[in-house]
Amino acid sequence: MVFAKRQMTLILVGVCLIAAMCAAQATLDQRRKSVPGHQRFMYLPDANVLRTATLGFREVASDFLWIQVIQATGEKHVSKEAGQWIARALDVVTTLDPTFVSAYEIGGIALCTVVVLPEESNRLLEKGIKYNPQVWRLPFLLGVNYYFEMGDDAKAAALMANAAGLPGAPDIVSRFAARLLVSVQTPQLAVELLAKTYEETSDENVRALLERRLKEAIVERDLQILEQALNRYQAMYAGRPSRLDELVGPGLLHTLPIEPFGGRYLYDATSGKVRSSEVEERKQVRRWARSQYQSPQ
Numbered sequence: 001m002v003f004a005k006r007q008m009t010l011i012l013v014g015v016c017l018i019a020a021m022c023a024a025q026a027t028l029d030q031r032r033k034s035v036p037g038h039q040r041f042m043y044l045p046d047a048n049v050l051r052t053a054t055l056g057f058r059e060v061a062s063d064f065l066w067i068q069v070i071q072a073t074g075e076k077h078v079s080k081e082a083g084q085w086i087a088r089a090l091d092v093v094t095t096l097d098p099t100f101v102s103a104y105e106i107g108g109i110a111l112c113t114v115v116v117l118p119e120e121s122n123r124l125l126e127k128g129i130k131y132n133p134q135v136w137r138l139p140f141l142l143g144v145n146y147y148f149e150m151g152d153d154a155k156a157a158a159l160m161a162n163a164a165g166l167p168g169a170p171d172i173v174s175r176f177a178a179r180l181l182v183s184v185q186t187p188q189l190a191v192e193l194l195a196k197t198y199e200e201t202s203d204e205n206v207r208a209l210l211e212r213r214l215k216e217a218i219v220e221r222d223l224q225i226l227e228q229a230l231n232r233y234q235a236m237y238a239g240r241p242s243r244l245d246e247l248v249g250p251g252l253l254h255t256l257p258i259e260p261f262g263g264r265y266l267y268d269a270t271s272g273k274v275r276s277s278e279v280e281e282r283k284q285v286r287r288w289a290r291s292q293y294q295s296p297q
Contacts, residue, residue, distance in 0.1 A: 062096035065089055066103060070205065073110045083115030090124055094131075101135055102203055104128030108141045109209035113216075118149035136166035140173060140197070144213070147190070148220075153180045172196050187221035215260040219276045222257040226265060226274045229253050234272075242269050 069089045072082060090107040094100055104124060111121035125142040132138060143159030146152045160177035163169050176193050194214040201207050229247045234240055236251065244267045247253045259265055263278035 062093050062100060062103075065096070066093050066100070069093060069103075069107070073106075073114050078114050080115070083111070083117055086115065087111060087117055087120040087124070091127075094124070094127060098127075098131035101128065101132055101138070102206065104132070104138055105141060105203070106205050106209060108138075108145070109206070109213060112145060112149055113209055113212045118145055121145055121149075134166055136163045136169035136173070137197070139163040139166070140169070143177075144194075147180070148213075148216070156180050170196055170200065187217060187224055190217045191221050216279065218260045219279050222259070222265065223274060223276070225253070225257060226267075230272060230274065240269055240272050243267065244274070 069086055072078070072086050072089070078086070086107075090103060090111075093103050094107075097103070104127070108121045108125040108128070111117045111124065122142060122145055125138055125145070128135070128138045129142065139159045140163035143156045143163060146159060147156035150156075157177050157180035160173055160180060164174035164177055172189075172193050176189055179189055191214065194210060194217050198207060198210045198214055201210060226244065226247070229252050230240065232252055233247055241247060244256055244265060248255060257265065259276055259278060261276070261278035263276060265274055266277050267274045
């Protein structure tokens with residue numbers, strides 16, 4: 001009888017907690033037009049305190065905060081401040097529910113595509129691997145980070161090899177790991193790998209972020225193709241072309257690549273540099289960092 005009363009009390013407390021959270025949400029929604037999304041939960045209590053305060057309703061609290069994270073990442077312009085809040089919120093969400101795999105996946109990608117916080121992304125994915133060691137996509141995404149963001153092919157290869165040995169991992173993951181182990185720059189294989197993962201992903205939020213990362217990989221591949229064609233042109237004609245369309249011809253390119261974000265590839269005939277009109281400068285810096293990392297010492 002005493003146990004039944006205690007259980008009923010816990011249920012009532014949980015119901016009150018959920019009601020309070022819903023009321024808070026309603027108030028926040030009324031202010032949505034005038035207050036940036038990330039400021040709706042600007043203060044986040046310590047996750048371990050929340051675990052205790054929410055009693056047996058940790059998953060409910062995690063789901064509620066997760067909705068706020070999704071809304072914040074969907075803002076048209078996500079500031080650095082908002083990015084830091086998103087990273088903090090993702091840590092709280094996954095502490096409340098350590099097996100929330102989608103939060104690690106979406107959060108890991110968002111922290112490198114929506115905002116530029118690769119270290120926070122790495123920490124989140126490492127946390128996900130700790131609590132979900134059999135999910136191949138988590139070490140895979142961490143490997144993608146080390147390949148694209150950190151320029152560390154050796155670390156990326158080790159993570160990809162780990163992912164390849166887990167249940168459900170596609171064969172292309174092990175092939176990608178093998179190529180990285182010999183330090184071969186393979187942007188086309190990266191495109192194929194991300195495209196395969198995109199096709200096999202059902203979560204629409206994950207797919208949207210993977211599509212963005214896939215397009216970045218396509219830009220990387222296309223820039224390498226154009227740079228190689230420019231080198232061949234210069235070897236053939238002892239000078240640079242004045243326009244990119246001069247690269248279309250025998251021994252060079254069959255056609256110019258199409259910029260995947262809907263923009264175009266820009267060429268500076270003076271410097272010989274080529275870039276995407278749609279990719280931020282930080283991406284170009286990242287490409288430079290990769291070339292520096294992989295150049296012979």
